[in-house]
Amino acid sequence: MQTEEGMTIVPDIQVQPDGRMTFTHNGQEFTANTETLEINGQTIRFKDTDGKTWVWDGEKLVKIYTKEELFSMTNDEKMNVAPKLEAHEKWRATGEYVLYTNQSGEVMKAFDLTIGEYRDIPDYPVTKPENFRNSEISVEELFNGDYFLWLQKQAKTLSCDSDMRTDIPMAIFRGAITPNPDTAPNFTNGGEFFIRDHTTAFTRFILEDGTEIHYAVMPIFMCNLNDKTDLFPIITVFSSFNPNTNRTQSEDNALYMADVMPRWLNDMKTTPIAPSATMTYAVREGIVDPLVSKTFESPQINWELRIQRFMAGDWSALSEPNMVFLNDITTSRAHKFE
Numbered sequence: 001m002q003t004e005e006g007m008t009i010v011p012d013i014q015v016q017p018d019g020r021m022t023f024t025h026n027g028q029e030f031t032a033n034t035e036t037l038e039i040n041g042q043t044i045r046f047k048d049t050d051g052k053t054w055v056w057d058g059e060k061l062v063k064i065y066t067k068e069e070l071f072s073m074t075n076d077e078k079m080n081v082a083p084k085l086e087a088h089e090k091w092r093a094t095g096e097y098v099l100y101t102n103q104s105g106e107v108m109k110a111f112d113l114t115i116g117e118y119r120d121i122p123d124y125p126v127t128k129p130e131n132f133r134n135s136e137i138s139v140e141e142l143f144n145g146d147y148f149l150w151l152q153k154q155a156k157t158l159s160c161d162s163d164m165r166t167d168i169p170m171a172i173f174r175g176a177i178t179p180n181p182d183t184a185p186n187f188t189n190g191g192e193f194f195i196r197d198h199t200t201a202f203t204r205f206i207l208e209d210g211t212e213i214h215y216a217v218m219p220i221f222m223c224n225l226n227d228k229t230d231l232f233p234i235i236t237v238f239s240s241f242n243p244n245t246n247r248t249q250s251e252d253n254a255l256y257m258a259d260v261m262p263r264w265l266n267d268m269k270t271t272p273i274a275p276s277a278t279m280t281y282a283v284r285e286g287i288v289d290p291l292v293s294k295t296f297e298s299p300q301i302n303w304e305l306r307i308q309r310f311m312a313g314d315w316s317a318l319s320e321p322n323m324v325f326l327n328d329i330t331t332s333r334a335h336k337f338e
Contacts, residue, residue, distance in 0.1 A: 055116035132200035151233035160223035176272030185338035222315035
């Protein structure tokens with residue numbers, strides 16, 4: 001953007017003889033609605049005559065997309081419409097974000113297609129399962145993209161074993177998605193096409209009546225079955241929520257959280273993912289979890305289709321910034337999760 005004699009000049013925008021402001025984007029010409037023009041420092045924001053919002057940040061003209069528009073776009077389409085970033089390469093689109101790697105291959109930036117701005121990716125500690133309480137994050141961070149984008153940054157540094165198995169289909173067992181239990185044991189000698197113990201965290205959810213629910217945050221990194229270095233993070237949580245008992249919730253928090261990690265690490269080889277917010281475990285069967293239910297609030301997502309894609313090996317279907325899923329940690333029939 002240039003300034004001449006008090007006027008702001010944007011190279012991509014032309015003023016026509018009839019006074020219209022026009023611009024070209026991806027070979028298509030648009031007309032700006034000058035009544036919507038907003039200038040804030042180096043940033044110019046306006047709508048075109050079709051009602052679509054555009055932002056000029058001093059270097060580039062970018063179309064702003066609604067979340068409804070993004071739901072109908074493929075990840076490749078999102079990559080194509082995101083701007084180039086000097087000294088960076090576009091790496092992956094997920095949800096409303098396009099991620100960029102620097103010249104060292106590290107994921108360093110995310111472009112938000114809903115606001116037309118870059119955002120830095122926050123840092124969190126890599127926390128082993130036995131110390132999950134040492135890394136407390138807020139529910140907001142679970143759903144606003146902060147923690148998820150950091151997991152994407154972690155995913156770029158990980159790789160599955162070269163002997164990972166690609167012959168085990170996904171199945172639904174006990175109401176959760178897991179590698180086919182009918183062929184268990186599947187991973188007693190390695191071969192996992194996922195990494196489930198790279199990092200963990202802890203969060204708490206407060207109900208309207210002040211009751212505090214505890215969660216172990218247990219991300220799974222699913223490996224592209226055709227590329228062991230291409231991993232997709234899925235955020236899962238184990239919930240202590242149990243209104244069906246006579247115990248206080250604080251007692252439930254202690255009961256369920258005290259041994260969840262040892263059971264998961266020692267008795268199980270996988271992390272089953274529940275495809276809804278409704279619990280399936282034992283005395284809590286049929287209960288809707290208050291935190292995870294936030295995942296399923298969007299009416300635009302076709303969850304049946306997403307589950308089908310995931311079951312077919314498209315891990316990106318459940319790997320997005322505002323998705324958090326229940327997992328199923330059990331001691332009974334744990335051999336089925338080997």
